[in-house]
Amino acid sequence: MVAPSAAAVPAVPTVRADNRLTPGGPGYRRMSFALFLAGVATFALLYSTQALLPLVSDDFGVTASTASWTVSAATGALALFVLPLSALSERFGRRTLMTASLAVAATVGLLVPFAPSVGWLIALRAVQGAALAGLPASATAYLAEEVRPKALITAIGLFVAGNSVGGMSGRVITGWVAQEWGWRVAVGTIGVIAVGCAVAFRMLLPAPRHFKAGSLRPAGLVRTVRDHLANPLLRRLYAIGALFMTVFGAVYTVIGYRLTDAPFSLPQGIVGSIFLVYLVGTVSASTAGKLVDRLGRRGALYLAGATTTAGLLVSLADSLPFVLLGLVLITAGFFAGHAVASSSVSHTAKEGRAQASALYQSAYYLGSSAGGTLGAVAYHSSGWAGTVALGLLAVFGVVAITVLGSLAARVQRRPVAVQH
Template sequence: MPSASTAVSTTARVDADSRLAPGRPGYRRTSLALFAAGLAVFALLYSTQALLPDVSAAYGVSASTASWTVSAATGALALCVLPLSALSERFGRRAMMTGSLAVAVAIGLLTPFAPSIESLVALRAVQGAALAGVPASAMAYLAEEVRPRALVAAIGLFVAGNSIGGMSGRVVTGWAAQLWGWRAGVAAVGLMAAVCAVAFRLLLPKARHFTPGTGSPAALARTVKAHLSDPLLLRLYAIGALFMTVFGAVYTVIGYRLVEEPFSLPQGVIGSVFLIYLVGTFSSAAAGKLVARLGRRGALYLAVTATAAGLLLSLAETLTGVLAGLVLITAGFFAGHAVASSSVSRTAAHGRAQASALYQSAYYLGSSAGGTLGAVAFHAGGWAGTVLLGLVAVLGVVSVTLYGTHRARVELRAEERERARKNGRETYNHTGSPSVLRA
C-alpha cells in the first residue's frame, strides 16, 4: 500500500503537468478549434465525391476518370504530408495548419471555374497538397499539448470533425448541385471551409510544449527510418491504409449505384445519404471508451466486424438494406481510424509529427487507391465488385491485427522467461540450490 508521502508526490506530479485535459483551461477551445479544422479538411478534400455522376455528365467522362477528382486530392495529400510535417517541426504546428487551410480554401474558391476535367483534377491535386499540412500537424499538436490519458478522446474529436466535414460537405454539394449545378455545390463547400478556417485560427491556443526542431533533411531521414523500422508503427500504418481503402471505395461509388435502378435517386437525396457520417462522429468520439473497455486490439476487432457486416448488408437490393450497411461501414471505419491514429501518437516517443505524417500518408494513399479501384471494380462487377474489394481490405486489417496480437503474446512470453531466468539466477546465487534455477 502506498505511503502518504508517495500519494502526495504522485498528486504533485499530476498537478505539475501543465498539459491540457478535460476540465482544464484551454482544453475546450483546443477541441473546438481542431474540430473546425477537421471539418474543413474533409469538406474540401471530398468536395467532388458526392458530385461524381454530375461531373461525369458535365465533362462527358467515365466514373473511373471522374474519380480522379477525388483520388488526385487524396494522393497529393499522401505525398506531401511528410515534408510539410517536417516544416511544422521548424515553424510550429499552429502556423502550419493556418497556412495550409488558407491556401486550400483559396483553391477551393477557384475550383468551380475549372474549364475542363484536366484542370479540375490539377486544382484538386494542388488543394490536396495544401491540406497535407493539417492532419499530421494536428495530431502532433495534440500529442504535445494534451495529457496521454485524454489523447484518444481529443484525437477522436478531431476525427469527429472529419466525419462532420465529410457529411456536411456532401450534403451541401448535393442539394446545391440539384438546385444550381455542381459548380455551385463546390463553391458552397469552399465558403463553408473558409468560415471553419477563421474559427480555427481564433480558437486554437498557442502551443506551450512545442520545441522547434532543426528540420534538416538528414534528421528527417533518420526519424523516418526509425519509424519505418518499428513493427508496431508499420502495422498501424497498414491498418489505416486498409480501412481507408474500404471507405474510399464505398463512398466514391455509392452515388453511381444510387442514381441507377432500382433506386434512381436525385442528386440532392444522394447527398443527404451522407448524413450517415453522423454515425462516424459518435463512433470516433466514443473510441476512447471502447479502448478503455476492450483494449486497443479489442476495439479494432469490433470495428472490423462492423465494417465487414456493413459491406455484406449493403448488397441488399432495398434502400433500407443499403443504408443500414453504410451505417455499419461508417461506424466501423471511424472507430478503427480513431484507435489506429491515436495509437501512432502514443507509440512514437519522438518525431511525433513524422510518425503521424507517415500514418496520414498511408491513410490517404488507401483513400486514393480505394476510390480508383472501387470505381474500376464497379465497372467490372457492379456493386458486388466494390464490396469484394472492400472485403479483401477488411481481411487485410484482420490479418495485420491478428499478427500483432500473436507478436505481442510471443514477446510477453519471452519477457516472462527472461524475468524468470534472472530471478532464478539471483535465487540460485543466494541459496546455492540448482533446483531453484530450473524452476
C-alpha cells in the same frame, strides 16, 4: 545543540506541475472546437466532389473512373506531401502550419468551380490536397504535445469526429445545392464555408506551450522516418489505416453512381443526404477512447473490422433500407478503427511524433486514393458486388494484421527460460 548545516538538509525535489490541457480545464474546449472546425474544413474540401461525381461525369462527358480522379488526385497529393510538410511543422510550429494549410486550401476551393476542363479540375484538386497535407499530422502532433496522455484518445477522437462532420455536411450541402444550381456552385459553397472555418480556427486554437522547434536537416528527417518504419507496431498501424481507408474510399466514391442508377434512380439531393450517416462516424470516433478502455486497442480494432464487414455484406441487398443500414455499419466501423489506429500511432511514437503521424496519414490517404480508383474500376466491371469484394479483401487484411500484432504481443510477454 548545533543546528545542522545547509549541506546536511536533504533537498526537496521540485515537482513540475503538468499544465497540459485536460477535459474541463482552461483552453480545452477552445482547442477541441478549433480542431473540430479544422477537421470539418479538411474533409469537406478534400471530398467536395465525391457526391457530385455523376454530375461531373455528365458535364465533361467522362467515365466514372476518370471522374473519380477528382477525388483520388486530392487524397493522393495529400499522401505525398504530408511527410515533408510535417517536417516544416517541426521547425515553424504546428499552429502556424495548420493555419497556412487551411488558408491555401480554402483559397483554391474558391477557384475549383471555374475549372474549364476535367484536367484542370483534377489539377486544382491535387493542389488542394497538397495544401491540406499540412493539417492532419500537425494536428495529431499538436494534441500529443498539448494534451495530457489520458485524454489523448478522446481529443483525437473529437478531431476525427470533425472529419466525419465535414465529410457528411460537405456531401449533403453539395448534393442539394448541385440539384438546384449545378456542381460548380456546390463546390464553391464548400470553399466559402472552409474560409469561415479557417478564420475561426486561427482565432480559437490556443498558442502551443510545449512545442520545441526542431531542425530541417534532411538527414535528421530521413533518420526519424527510418526509425519509425523500423518499428513493427507502427508499420502495422500504418497498414491498418491504409486498408480501412481503402474500404471507405471505395464505398463512398461509388455509392453515388449506385444510388442514381436503377433500381434506385434517386435524385442528386437525396443522394447527397445519404451522407448523413456520417453522423454515426462522429459518434463512433468520439467514443473510441471508451471502446479501448473496455476492449483494449486490438479488441477495438477487431470490433471495427467485424462491424465494417457486416455493413459490406448487408449493403449487397437491392433494398434501400438495407443499403442505408450497410452504410451505417461501414461508417461506424471505419471511424472507430481510424480513431483507434491514429491515436495508437501518437501513443507509440515517443520522438518525431509529427513524422510518425505523417507516415500514418500518408498511408491512410494512399488507401483512400487507391480505394476510390479501384472501387470505381470494380464497380464498372462487376457492379456493386465488385466494390464489396474489394472492401472485404481490405478488411481481411486489417484482421490478419491485428492477429499478427496479438501474436507478437504474446511472444514479447512470454518469459525467457533460463538455461542452467
